[in-house]
Amino acid sequence: MERDYYIDSLKKSNFKITPQRLTVIDYVRSHSPGHFTAEEIFNSIKSEEPTITLATVYNILKALQSSGTVKTFETGGSTWFETNTDFHGNFVCSNCGKIYDIDIDEKGILGNIEGSGNSVQEATLILRGICKECLPDHD
Amino acid sequence: MERDYYIDSLKKSNFKITPQRLTVIDYVRSHSPGHFTAEEIFNSIKSEEPTITLATVYNILKALQSSGTVKTFETGGSTWFETNTDFHGNFVCSNCGKIYDIDIDEKGILGNIEGSGNSVQEATLILRGICKECLPDHD
């Protein structure tokens, strides 16, 4: 996604554009699609933005999330952020810890949900197992 | 589920049967299907088991999970436990906080996953929105 997509989304939600926010945007853009913790982002950008703190990174990620450009999910006791806002599965390898996006046919799931009478705004699918690379017969 | 289902599952996984474990089993059995935090269980059973601590409840829930009778998912910064081990969605109402089980057709999802080459052991689907009861036009 273009930088302006993030900037415009922030503006639309009445958030200000700060250098710190731009640095985080550049980070997630250049690592998309991917999965980040606040701490990971903090560690990666603090050379570029030496006064930034972890609390600010959390604040920025919350703003990005409110403006709709970032999604989150919780697993293993921490919160993960991602730029892939389409419905998909997040496969977490129990061996190496890597997270992979898995395309999912949304219809099969959403069909059931609508029938429940609840208004669904957001869906998060977490899968756990052993990834391709960690399977014993991996070549 | 019967009490023996939990007991036998624990034994099969080489866990011992303690009075504290039976108390937790009775609690989840009498609240099934449902969604519990460790603290909720702790608060509910401490009158019956006055010396128990939160750490022990966590320990017991971990044993139940390893023996396959309890599943967990994380949301809102805490871990939820449930006895419904079949694949299903957990709908979390952003307004009242209640959690509802939603039946999901597993095939639509698993079809995609198998194709990815990873070995999936477990799937958790979390849905967020406004529940039936909280919708403005609720009668």
Add this chain to the structure above:
DNA sequence: GTCACTGCAAAGCCTTTGCAATGGG
């Protein structure tokens, strides 16, 4: 100029850990 945002430190959850004492098999 104003109000949101930043940086900092501290507090606040939730969960785990270490260890001595206990008791289930």
Add this chain to the structure above:
DNA sequence: CCCATTGCAAAGGCTTTGCAGTGAC
């Protein structure tokens, strides 16, 4: 009897909060 489990206290990880100073608009 022995080793897993308990109870207790303390520590640990992740995230939020409060507040004074700064800077985006």
